[in-house]
């Protein structure tokens with residue numbers, strides 16, 4: 125390998141031990157311990173998963189508007205689930221369950237953290253790799269196995285599970301209840317392996333952030349991306365162990381005759397189930413104790429990327445950096461005490477509901493701080509409307525829209541009405557699903573030149589942004605109204621329900637499906653842009669095409685093995701020094717010392 | 731553009747980097763302490779010598795995750811017990827006290843192994859690692875005997891929620907201990923090799939920490955099974 129030059133931006137550095145680069149294909153690209161390769165592996169996994177998830181959502185949408193019509197091809201593809209091309213209600217539920225599980229676990233939990241976090245956390249903190257590279261490889265491959273287990277559920281007798289991504293018992297715990305084979309067991313196994321993978325990854329992220337930062341990089345100089353990856357890892361560490369425990373209990377209920385979650389006296393299809401004394405509510409508590417932090421695991425990295433990109437393209441420092449850090453910490457902390465807001469209708473005591481409601485409102489405060497600071501960052505900035513910037517602004521919009529409906533849902537009295545309606549579907553898709561995915565679009569377009577040494581096409585990205593932005597509002601906006609009717613969620617068919625017939629629900633559902641089909645089609649434009657970018661995008665070997673400040677922009681594109689080729693830059697300043705007074709340029713990189721920034725007269729910048 | 735490399739210094743003490751011959755305790759003690767932090771802020775990781783901190787930090791963080799797993803089981807157990815009138819307490823098999831004693835003893839032998847390492851006695855280290863691993867296996871054997879005793883009394887996994895949690899908690903702990911034994915095996919195999927000295931210290935320190943944690947965790951589980959019947 126040729127010797128890599130230190131970037132001229134680097135004012136001082138430490139020499140560190142170098143690791144030899146593996147030579148063979150297998151060790152370099154498959155069982156690689158290089159965090160960059162692993163990051164891309166995670167991203168590819170997520171890309172495959174997101175298209176699987178989208179295909180499933182398409183089936184769901186089609187069944188909703190054509191419950192009894194025969195659809196071409198389906199009958200051949202799924203002779204059991206869709207005999208003659210007509211999807212059975214069970215098939216609908218199975219597709220819905222798999223859609224939710226694939227999206228939440230295999231997309232929203234892998235790409236932002238395992239993908240971008242893996243690739244850029246070490247570079248942004250000036251490290252050669254993660255703290256435990258082999259553990260990192262293990263995390264990815266365990267995630268891969270988990271994905272395979274989940275996919276296997278499609279192909280077993282009885283088909284995929286249908287108890288929802290939340291796996292509520294007794295449906296999930298009593299095999300007789302769904303006339304299913306091992307689909308549900310595979311689901312639990314997949315989730316369990318995923319938990320272990322995520323726990324190992326979380327450990328790695330935490331130690332890396334605490335222990336591998338370059339000289340001068342104090343915690344309060346960390347890029348906000350790193351802060352969110354760090355806090356996400358803490359949430360994952362504390363949440364996934366609980367889901368793992370719950371999964372083990374559920375698996376035993378299904379297969380070993382225990383009764384943790386199955387109540388006594390349960391009768392399914394005229395048969396008394398041989399369990400006694402358990403409680404489905406216990407599962408709900410365990411699941412949501414994990415589930416609420418999980419939604420923040422999905423969104424926090426997107427918040428970090430958004431803060432990072434807004435600042436970079438507004439050419440302004442992040443408004444209230446410290447407040448942003450404390451807000452992320454507060455969200456992480458409060459995220460563990462609000463799980464009850466998913467269970468207002470489970471028969472919980474109104475006093476508990478009251479406490480959960482108050483705590484839920486509290487979490488709105490740091491969320492609002494973040495939003496105001498994003499707007500503050502944009503305010504008066506010299507905004508460059510690049511595609512990553514557009515996606516980030518889109519993120520803010522979606523986060524606000526989704527957050528507002530959260531405030532309604534957080535009121536127990538209001539939630540009695542809204543629970544299990546399309547209002548909830550609208551809420552969580554906007555705030556978790558789409559906002560997080562916009563965070564990924566932003567990250568992808570922003571870091572693409574660094575990862576591949578080429579650019580994605582700006583024009584295509586912008587077309588994709590506008591169509592997707594309008595598309596997702598067209599899909600999820602009307603769902604608020606559906607929820608108010610109230611149109612319940614998770615029902616395969618509502619075509620004979622009187623109050624829905626007179627309120628225009630049917631027409632809206634058709635509109636939503638059309639919007640969904642179009643929006644899904646547009647995603648192929650992004651895929652095309654992405655694949656084309658890798659192989660034939662405009663070449664961009666510049667270190668720092670966006671004139672950004674953090675360390676990844678002080679290494680070649682793509683970064684060499686070991687990132688800094690044995691020379692770790694020192695850090696002299698915070699992560700968002702834009703438009704400094706008296707500076708020679710409108711940005712100062714973290715590795716620039718004062719002399720580099722202000723020239724030879726020290727102090728002239730004050 | 732400033733390209734001064736004045737600050738380019740290697741902070742790795744020369745005695746520590748490849749040193750195949752294990753340094754004595756004076757030299758070896760150095761890298762167990764954190765590098766000094768000057769007022770300029772974070773001094774950055776300083777190479778191989780920090781690997782001991784890194785591994786120990788990893789174990790501390792890992793403990794957080796494992797604790798949450800057992801905390802979830804504990805809360806499920808407490809809730810399940812208060813839920814319906816079907817909880818049937820049973821007396822614990824006495825062999826559990828033997829296993830407890832064995833595990834506590836193994837914590838001491840691990841400490842001994844650690845001491846041998848710091849005094850650079852690889853052979854004695856391997857001996858004590860062996861002893862500890864055997865004690866670990868003996869502990870697991872006792873746990874199996876406990877299961878056998880219970881099933882002899884007709885108390886199985888699915889008999890009752892009380893027994894379900896008994897089997898689950900002991901199995902969960904045992905699985906983690908198997909990991910500890912595997913780590914001891916790794917040390918036993920690697921301690922004489924050509925690995926850099928700090929890497930070996932890191933492996934031993936981290937394993938010892940993990941082992942003590944499992945010790946304390948077991949005592950907690952025993953207490954839970956004893957007093958929350």
Ligand code: HEM
Pocket residue numbers: 290419420422423465466484485487488491527528529530531532533534535539542543544548551552555556557
């Ligand atoms: C202002 C902050 C928020 C409040 C007050 C809030 C409130 C709520 C409430 C009360 C529910 C339960 C509704 C029901 O099932 O009846 C809910 C559901 C949900 N929320 Fe939020 N939320 C907030 C932010 C978020 C964020 C940031 C995310 C994700 C990034 C999120 C993701 C979800 C998801 C996925 C569900 C539905 C889960 C399901 O039932 O399948 N929420 N939210």
Ligand SMILES: [Cu+2]
Pocket residue numbers: 415416419462463465466
């Ligand atoms: Cu929640």
